[in-house]
Amino acid sequence: PYGQRALAETLLLAGRYPEAAATVDSLLRQDTHDPAAWKLRADAYRALRRETEVVYSLKALLLLDPGNVPVAQEKYRLHRERGEKTEALETLRLLVDHVPDGEPRAALAMAEGDLLGELGRPSEAVTAYDRALTLSERLRPEVSFHKARTLVESGNAKEALDALDASGGTTPTSDGARSFARDLLRCRALLALDRATEALPLLEKLAADHSDDPEPGGLYLRALVETGEAAKASSYFESNQDLLASLPEAF
Numbered sequence: 657p658y659g660q661r662a663l664a665e666t667l668l669l670a671g672r673y674p675e676a677a678a679t680v681d682s683l684l685r686q687d688t689h690d691p692a693a694w695k696l697r698a699d700a701y702r703a704l705r706r707e708t709e710v711v712y713s714l715k716a717l718l719l720l721d722p723g724n725v726p727v728a729q730e731k732y733r734l735h736r737e738r739g740e741k742t743e744a745l746e747t748l749r750l751l752v753d754h755v756p757d758g759e760p761r762a763a764l765a766m767a768e769g770d771l772l773g774e775l776g777r778p779s780e781a782v783t784a785y786d787r788a789l790t791l792s793e794r795l796r797p798e799v800s801f802h803k804a805r806t807l808v809e810s811g812n813a814k815e816a817l818d819a820l821d822a823s824g825g826t827t828p829t830s831d832g833a834r835s836f837a838r839d840l841l842r843c844r845a846l847l848a849l850d851r852a853t854e855a856l857p858l859l860e861k862l863a864a865d866h867s868d869d870p871e872p873g874g875l876y877l878r879a880l881v882e883t884g885e886a887a888k889a890s891s892y893f894e895s896n897q898d899l900l901a902s903l904p905e906a907f
Contacts, residue, residue, distance in 0.1 A: 664696050668703070676700040677709075691720050707734055718747075723754045745771045762792035766799050769806065778810035797823050801838055808841060813848035816841070836866065843875055852882035867899075874903045 660683040667676035677700040683693050698713035714731040717724060728751045735744035748768055755761055765788035772781035785803035789796060800823035807816035820842055839858055846855035856879045862872035873896055880889035893900065 661690075661693060661696065664693075664700070668696065668700055671703075673700050673703040677704060688716070689720065691717060694720070707738065710734065718750060722750060725751060725754050728754070741771055741775050745775070757791070759792040759795060762788040762795050762799065765791065766795065766802055769799075769802060773806040773809070778806050778812070781806045798834075801834070801841065804841055804845070808845050808848065811848075813845040816845045817849075820845075836862065840872060840875070843872075843879075847875065847878060847882070850882075852879040855879050856883055870899050870903045873899055 660679055664676050664679040664683065667673075667679060677697065680693055680697045680700060684690065684697065687693070694713050694716045698710050698717070701707075701709035701713065711731060711734050714727050714734075717727045718731065721727070728747055732744055732747040732751070735741075735747060745768065748764060748771065752761060752764055755764060765784050769781040769784035769788065772778070772784055782803060785799055785806070788799045789803075792799075800819050804816040804819040807813070807819060820838070839862055843855040843859050843862070846852070855875070859872060859876040859879050863876040866872050873892075877889055877892055877900065880886075880892060
């Protein structure tokens with residue numbers, strides 16, 4: 657086995673990836689409990705851009721060594737890139753017991769919440785976000801935003817506003833993109849609660865400051881209609897028809 661493994665390593669270094677993969681596959685037919693061989697297999701198929709085989713190799717490595725954080729991280733990333741959300745979630749949960757407490761675990765819990773939200777499991781997502789909030793004060797504003805976004809998307813606008821208000825901090829003003837996203841989310845929650853009057857001043861500013869983005873413009877138009885500003889809504893629509901035409905029909 658050592659000779660075959662050395663041959664596979666040599667072939668890999670020489671760029672002869674198909675031969676390296678065939679050699680290590682032959683080796684693994686003799687012994688499926690060889691972590692070094694599975695790593696070589698992952699390297700060979702990674703070079704061949706055969707992601708399914710890479711994932712298979714990483715899965716085998718994790719069965720042999722569940723605490724291998726770099727392997728779990730790569731497997732999670734590949735599942736994410738391939739849109740395999742359930743598999744990504746399973747892999748993410750393997751990581752939890754093998755990363756330091758505090759911020760690293762908070763980041764994992766936030767990622768878990770995002771996946772659960774995408775999988776249509778908002779209650780579990782909120783539980784994951786709440787766990788993240790107990791683990792890191794520095795990540796509190798970001799976790800609160802993710803939690804609020806999931807709550808808005810699942811029809812819980814009041815809870816979303818509570819999450820934003822209880823964030824314990826604000827998005828840094830120097831980070832314009834995050835501040836914009838947070839303000840827009842707040843307005844979406846207010847509109848969902850039929851509180852267009854409260855949302856209108858902020859939406860007017862967001863629409864003016866981000867005149868090339870149709871979403872704040874669409875929300876601003878909606879707020880104008882809901883607050884009875886029909887003439888102003890008509891004027892705004894006529895002046896921004898091309899921009900607003902790019903919004904989804906359901907908007």
